[in-house]
Ligand code: SF4
């Protein structure tokens with residue numbers, strides 16, 4: 035079973051006081067630490083587990099700059115066999131362009147399964163996986179929480195609204211966007227990542243791929259990025275633990291959660 | 294009446310000398326073979342440089358080996374052991390004398406015929422009785438008192454060996470006692486054991502006495518060689534290996550061994566850590582041979598005390614048994630440990646939970662009379678677990694955060710100095726590259742971001758201000774010291790942190806580093822390359838108290854009773870017991886009591902690494918709860934500590950135990966500045 039995983043590097047934003055940049059269309063990222071997109075981490079783990087069980091190869095692909103190779107090395111350390119980075123140069127990227135670039139990259143590769151994360155931590159659009167599947171003409175499923183290959187099909191579990199699970203069969207090759215919690219991603223040590231340098235990592239320049247100008251033109255334009263206004267609404271709950279717990283339950287119920 | 298030496302008599306026409314030589318050669322060849330087989334795993338063990346500082350090693354050998362300094366930490370067991378050990382030294386000569394007499398090459402005779410002879414005979418007899426008494430005592434202790442720490446040890450073997458030693462004493466008494474009755478020399482020194490033998494045999498006829506004399510001799514010789522060959526088979530191997538093990542003991546403190554001693558660049562290593570018995574260093578294998586199964590380590594191990602699945606003694610016993618199985622005495626395996634082992638060592642014989650249960654507190658190593666090492670072995674096994682992704686999943690994020698943000702919380706480095714404002718610590722200079730300062734205050738991750746630890750950092754700053762010290766912090770330039778990640782087994786990440794911190798330190802000029810956290814202090818001092826001029830704040834302020842630059846003023850009302858908890862990485866690992874007490878004693882009116890387990894027997898609070906992020910399910914109670922209990926038993930209602938992790942653990946234990954009204958945890962520096 036040959037699997038391709040598309041991954042991305044995103045800024046670590048927890049605990050950071052985000053600032054909007056001068057143009058007002060993005061946040062300032064210069065002082066941020068970058069990590070693998072959480073969903074993609076689960077996707078790699080799933081691919082490596084499937085490969086460990088059923089054989090085949092795992093290829094990790096990332097559209098990004100040289101710094102982004104770090105997440106590819108991580109994927110290699112986790113067990114991927116090879117990695118491809120597509121260098122976009124100074125082009126502006128959105129979900130559409132990335133999906134077109136990926137489609138072009140993957141078109142000639144052999145695969146039974148393409149995995150991506152459901153969404154990325156930074157833009158949360160959740161578009162790339164599905165657009166990529168459409169472009170490649172593949173069956174696809176989103177928010178997948180379980181995969182079990184059966185011959186030329188796979189049994190997949192999908193999370194629906196309200197926590198309902200749906201199990202269905204999908205014809206291979208297919209594209210699945212992987213939800214967090216599908217597995218427990220393994221830790222890869224710093225030494226493991228360093229050793230993964232011996233594995234193959236090839237770089238393709240987007241300009242050499244023969245993509246049309248239309249493919250490379252973003253379809254989304256960000257007008258403005260702003261921080262949410264600070265709101266009132268924090269309630270300090272005081273009292274002994276059981277009273278506090280009682281009040282919390284009450285609040286949760288009031289907001290419409292059934293417990 | 295002339296009495297012929299038993300070896301010169303003939304037995305059914307065969308001269309005794311033949312038997313003596315036969316026993317000697319058989320005994321010695323078997324012994325050489327056994328030692329050779331035991332040598333094989335040592336030979337193929339990993340490198341471990343222990344051949345430096347000969348003088349220091351010899352001194353230690355004398356104090357801990359000959360004088361047995363650590364034995365009386367358990368008083369009566371220690372006394373018994375010292376008696377038997379010294380007896381062995383003295384009676385060893387006797388055995389050599391007896392054996393060589395039988396071989397017809399009595400090399401010791403000339404010596405025994407000098408004035409030394411009678412003196413030695415008296416001493417020998419005295420020790421025969423002492424050893425015999427000690428053995429009987431030891432047997433009774435084991436059988437009647439049954440100290441808890443012997444549980445899981447090879448009890449039968451212990452009885453067998455005690456019996457065998459007694460047998461050696463008795464046969465010699467029989468031999469000498471019968472000789473007395475047959476042919477009492479005119480002049481003789483005081484020989485209590487022989488007299489006792491004679492007393493027992495009194496009234497026997499000559500024939501019986503000769504038989505007793507002959508039998509006494511041969512039984513002694515046979516028992517001697519049996520004993521010798523029995524030693525390498527089990528825990529009594531320590532009789533042979535203890536002295537070498539003490540000589541090669543670890544001289545440095547507080548540090549963790551590198552991934553491999555003989556490979557400088559970790560990139561050259563295919564595997565990191567210990568997975569199989571053959572991955573241990575030769576000295577660590579010698580440790581397995583040397584363990585006496587006395588159980589002192591486990592008796593002091595806090596993980597063991599609270600029911601975690603770790604007992605250092607059992608760990609060693611299991612590893613020794615495994616080592617013996619891997620390279621059996623007889624068998625086809627040609628002494629290459631690590632090849633096609635049926636059961637994997639880390640994971641099956643030693644479980645992950647066992648390995649993660651250790652807090653690296655060092656209580657076991659401090660107690661072990663033969664200096665068996667645990668922390669390095671455990672960390673080496675952790676390294677294997679980390680490198681093969683078998684670590685507890687809760688570590689993933691923590692380690693990723695340390696890598697990406699330089700602290701375990703994943704908080705941005707740019708906020709690393711925010712505690713100054715948040716706690717209102719007053720003016721603190723934040724260093725930039727190229728700056729200079731007298732004292733560089735290394736705050737570390739917890740001091741920078743954790744609210745409880747932040748308040749400790751604030752108190753230290755107040756102390757600096759009060760004493761007029763020129764100090765500054767690294768702020769956003771600082772990365773975690775890496776003490777935790779190294780002990781969690783993430784060696785690659787630790788090396789990365791060293792690199793980054795050393796790079797920063799090299800661009801700043803400072804006189805010394807002062808840390809808030811004993812762990813950071815320990816790792817900067819003992820794990821970092823070179824010798825950084827680093828002090829823990831208790832040492833630094835103790836000096837200031839001594840030269841009166843810092844004077845706690847406002848006297849305490851004397852109503853509260855305080856006790857000081859020695860943090861493992863300040864006390865045991867670095868020997869700093871006096872400095873914090875000196876500061877405390879300078880506070881007027883402070884009532885200080887000591888807990889029973891204090892100083893080098895301090896009981897770990899729960900630890901500053903693995904336990905912060907991983908819970909061992911089997912534990913019955915938290916270490917901190919046990920410790921709080923100990924403080925209460927000492928009559929204290931305040932427990933003082935000088936470590937952020939102890940503080941956090943104790944605070945937690947007091948809350949969960951509902952003891953807020955009876956017990957309080959106090960940070961040492963906080964107490965000082967409040968006065
Ligand atoms: S270092 Fe402490 S916790 Fe670890 S085995 Fe030794 S005594 Fe037990």
Ligand code: SF4
Pocket residue numbers: 583584585586587588589590591605606609660661662663664665
């Ligand atoms: S390791 Fe040391 S303290 Fe522990 S049982 Fe063995 S000899 Fe005794």
